[in-house]
Amino acid sequence: MRSIWKGAVSFGLVSVPVKVYSATESHDVSLHQVHGKDGGRIRYQRRCEVCGEVVAYSDIDKAYDNGEQTVVLTDEDLKSLPAERNHEIEVVEFVPSDQVDLLRLDKSYYLEPEEKTLKQYTLLRRALEDSDRTAIVRFALRQKTRLAALRVRDNVLLLQTLLWDDEVREPSFDVLKETPRISQKERDMAAQLVDSLAGDFDSAQFTDDYQEQLKTLVEAKIKEGDALDTEKTFGAKDDDEDDADVVDLMEALKRSIDRKKSGSSSDSGTAAKNPPRKSAGGAPTPAKKAPAKKTAAKKAPAKKTPAKKTAAKKKAS
Numbered sequence: 001m002r003s004i005w006k007g008a009v010s011f012g013l014v015s016v017p018v019k020v021y022s023a024t025e026s027h028d029v030s031l032h033q034v035h036g037k038d039g040g041r042i043r044y045q046r047r048c049e050v051c052g053e054v055v056a057y058s059d060i061d062k063a064y065d066n067g068e069q070t071v072v073l074t075d076e077d078l079k080s081l082p083a084e085r086n087h088e089i090e091v092v093e094f095v096p097s098d099q100v101d102l103l104r105l106d107k108s109y110y111l112e113p114e115e116k117t118l119k120q121y122t123l124l125r126r127a128l129e130d131s132d133r134t135a136i137v138r139f140a141l142r143q144k145t146r147l148a149a150l151r152v153r154d155n156v157l158l159l160q161t162l163l164w165d166d167e168v169r170e171p172s173f174d175v176l177k178e179t180p181r182i183s184q185k186e187r188d189m190a191a192q193l194v195d196s197l198a199g200d201f202d203s204a205q206f207t208d209d210y211q212e213q214l215k216t217l218v219e220a221k222i223k224e225g226d227a228l229d230t231e232k233t234f235g236a237k238d239d240d241e242d243d244a245d246v247v248d249l250m251e252a253l254k255r256s257i258d259r260k261k262s263g264s265s266s267d268s269g270t271a272a273k274n275p276p277r278k279s280a281g282g283a284p285t286p287a288k289k290a291p292a293k294k295t296a297a298k299k300a301p302a303k304k305t306p307a308k309k310t311a312a313k314k315k316a317s
Contacts, residue, residue, distance in 0.1 A: 001110075005141055009111065009124065009150070009157070011091035016113060016120045018089070020141075023108035023158065029214050083140040089159070091150065094133040100149050104162045111150075111157040121157065128152050136162075189253040196260040 003019035010016075033042040046055045063072045079085070113121035128135060128151060135150035137159070148161045213234065220233050 003112070004109075005087075007087040007089050007139060009089045009091065009137070011124060011135070014120055014123070016117050016124060018111040018113055018121070018157070020159065021110045021112065023110045027208065027211060029211055029218065078143055083145055086140055089137050089139040089148075089150075091135045091137050093136050094128075094131060095136055097132060097134045097151070100134050100162075103168060105149070106161040106163055109159040109161075110153075111159055125152050125155065125157055128157075186249060186253070189250060189257070193253055193257050193260070196257055 001021045003021050005020040006018070007020065008015045008017045034040060035042060046057065046060065047053070048055050061072050061074050062078070063070050065071075111121075124135075137148050137150050139146055139148070141161075146161045147164065148159050151158050151160070216233065217230075220228050
């Protein structure tokens with residue numbers, strides 16, 4: 001990783017020099033625009049509206065227009081601002097962690113200490129851990145004053161910038177002024193559905209299906225070109241006609257619960273043979289699924305028909 005900024009975290013009279021790194025990155029497939037007729041790359045030019053010349057990026061300044069006059073601001077002008085010259089990440093207060101609204105969280109950054117100030121860095125980290133609080137800090141980055149939450153992730157200080165009050169919209173929906181009547185039976189059924197889907201969040205179990213399918217499409221295009229059969233690559237569209245006509249809320253809840261039960265039963269019988277893709281590299285996961293395999297074997301008489309259908313489906317593919 002390459003640091004994007006250098007500064008120092010200060011709390012009281014203690015100062016901790018740090019390097020700032022982006023904590024996240026995009027995994028999206030990089031696409032660009034081309035001319036559909038011949039595949040030529042589409043590029044954009046920065047052209048001046050006054051003289052018509054194409055302007056190099058190094059010759060471009062920023063400006064503010066109030067409708068009557070344009071004020072040009074050079075890089076030197078912007079760098080002269082006191083806030084821009086200040087590289088201090090100032091701790092202004094320590095607050096209970098649950099008071100930091102998740103809606104306000106914006107960008108995340110890792111803070112790396114200098115070796116000579118590792119003790120001060122560790123002290124601040126321990127203070128946050130022991131108090132179970134989040135530090136609210138203020139600093140300037142990329143021509144903007146930032147408010148941020150400083151917390152601990154593993155053994156690293158994590159800086160998460162916060163949106164300002166005027167950057168968070170207030171929801172105002174007239175439709176929510178009226179509250180429809182929900183029966184106790186509907187609430188009980190909804191609670192049952194919630195229980196059937198309850199679990200501990202593990203982000204490693206989820207993948208970006210769109211990007212994975214996009215990669216598959218690109219690879220297939222490279223191999224087969226315009227002769228690509230997308231239905232052969234991805235399979236036919238699955239039109240679930242049974243679900244399309246479900247309008248009644250209770251019926252929708254009931255079918256959702258039945259589908260979950262049916263899916264769980266099917267998963268327990270096939271998990272040992274087909275472990276999840278993310279867990280396939282680890283031996284412990286299949287070992288834990290072994291008991292489920294035995295259970296499925298005992299229930300085999302009641303599930304002869306699904307077993308035959310599954311086999312037929314595999315044969316057809």
